[in-house]
Amino acid sequence: MDMPTVAIVGRPNVGKSTLFNRLVGKKLALVDDRPGVTRDRREGDVNFGGLIFRIVDTAGLEQADSDSLLGRMRAQTEAAILEADVVLFVIDARAGVLPADQPFAELVRRAGCPVILIANKAEGGAGMSGAYEAFSLGLGDPIPFSAEHGEGTGDLHDALIAALPKQEDEDEDEDEDPANRSLKVAIVGRPNAGKSTLINKMLGEDRLLVGPEAGITRDSISLDWVWRGQKIKLHDTAGMRRRARIDDKLEKLAVSDGLRAVRFAEVVVVLLDATIPFEKQDLTIVDLIESEGRALVIGLNKWDLVADQNGLLKKLREDCTRLLPQVRGVPVVPLSGLAGEGIDKLMQAITGAVEVWSTRVSTSRINDWLSAATQRNPPPAVSGRRIKIRYATQVKARPPHFALFGNQLDALPKSYTRYLVNSLREAFELPGVPIRLSLRTSKNPFDKG
Known part of the structure; x- marks a missing residue:
């Protein structure tokens, strides 16, 4: 062809x-x-x-x-x-x-x-x-x-x-029945967080080279796996390191194949070393995943090395809420790639994140939410004229993307759009996924609000 x-x-x-x-x-x-x-x-x-x-x-x-x-x-x-x-x-x-x-x-x-x-x-x-x-x-x-x-x-x-016209490619399955297609999952994180060790344990074989040295994996590797009847395409990525002498924060993420894996994944697992969690680089990686609109799960690897597990888990979940407000409610899963503990819970979190990421909400429900949200906290006034949001709808899923229609929406403060996003997240149970909000102002000169 x-x-x-x-x-x-x-x-x-x-x-x-x-x-x-x-x-x-x-x-x-x-x-x-x-x-x-x-x-x-x-x-x-x-x-x-x-x-x-x-x-x-x-x-x-x-x-x-x-x-x-x-x-x-x-x-x-x-x-x-x-x-x-x-x-x-x-x-x-x-x-x-x-x-x-x-x-x-x-x-x-x-x-x-x-x-x-x-x-x-x-x-x-x-x-x-x-x-x-x-x-x-x-x-x-x-x-x-x-x-x-x-x-x-x-x-x-x-x-x-x-x-595009349908392409026959035995390695690609995007056009298959959704029940048969592979779920694309990328495992990312800092060097030596244990990504390859975790994937070897998932696969049940030493498929990937591992060792104590950071940076053994040098490129993105795609592997096929089946979990509870669900086909999974796992992408192991090189540890995302900083590039010297580059100012843009996303360009500091070193490995282009790792970035490609994030961009083509449906779910991205950010694997942290539980003994040294949440460094600035981890927050930058989450920023990239959010900007690309992928579903997100945080895995706390090497959990078997943690002494006060209950106390640390509570603290890390609080840290997630504070440091990652753009993906509030993201699943946080303790696990040990070396011991093979927590893998089932990780996969349940991954499939749950995909369901949330793919959520579609009816227009009637969205407008019921809009009415309640704006009554509870009305939009501010601009130059003596109150901003009015008239209508809302969902324009797409994966990630959930909502459009609001009204007058002077270009003057809506960021604090109010944050309120709307947080309210959407709570009302429609959308924890941990990026939410997109488009604001469309009426151009009708006779619309006096």
Whole structure:
């Protein structure tokens, strides 16, 4: 079967070539801050977490006379759209939706192929308001993304699985019946936390090299396992170490294969050494997992070496609530990889985390919650006019993502959005998973609230 084709399109300088380079894995496309660097279509073959396709980088879409250079570049881009199986429509999340985006969104819609909307340059949560603006393009839910740093890779992978023609690959099982597909679990943590020892005990064999030296595992290793009839694909990762001379906190996580494992996993187990728990690096790893929207479980390894187990477990759960408010209620499981203790409880926590991560709540229940939450703690007033939240719905699961509609929501204080997230978590029993909240302000000039 011929490889499907994915075209990257958008107006100039939104990061299309940076996205192309990330997917291909090589710097094949010239990247510069000046718009219009890419003039011809550039193609590359991609193996993206088992998805095989040809990617096409195009010139920035601009309206121009057909005989001009810009017009010929646009014609090349339109040809790429017509030949594509899937279009990645890229906007700059920091700039938001510009008037120039609208006619080209219409052009992509008319092409009739699946479209994935990417709100690029949204690293570290930057530009999220611009990402929410992208709903107005009518191209579906935008994926907040950073081509520069790789944030949002897992969500893009999920969207491509749904959009691309089905691929026959014996190693991939995304398209199987959900009851038969493998649950993807990544085990991450600092070097020498005991990740490989734990996986060997799960598998019942010395499949992975282990030892007292930190850093024996140098890359991400995928292993198949079955627990109580559930297929599991386990990813053992290299210990995540700091990189010297790099300021960005996520870039300090050293091993790119480990990052890939996190981005393609459904559940990530952060394995801590119970004798030296919660260092700054662990909090950084949890930040990455939360930003990627994965389900999370914390494993306290080497529990057999702890003297006051009851006292330490209570303290560590309190530390989790204090240090990790963005995943409040995350499961914390004591275990010993060496002794094989606690593995069953860990797996129960993993399958439970997936259920919570996949939760869908009916719109009627959400609006009942919204009414009660805003009555209990009304939104503040801005310039003498009270912010009003009129309506809420869930736009997707994995992780749970809710959209709120009303007036002046862009002025809603972060403290109030935190209140809403915590209230959602409590009302719908969503412990330990990232919760996304989109705020959509009415543009009706006659809406006086």
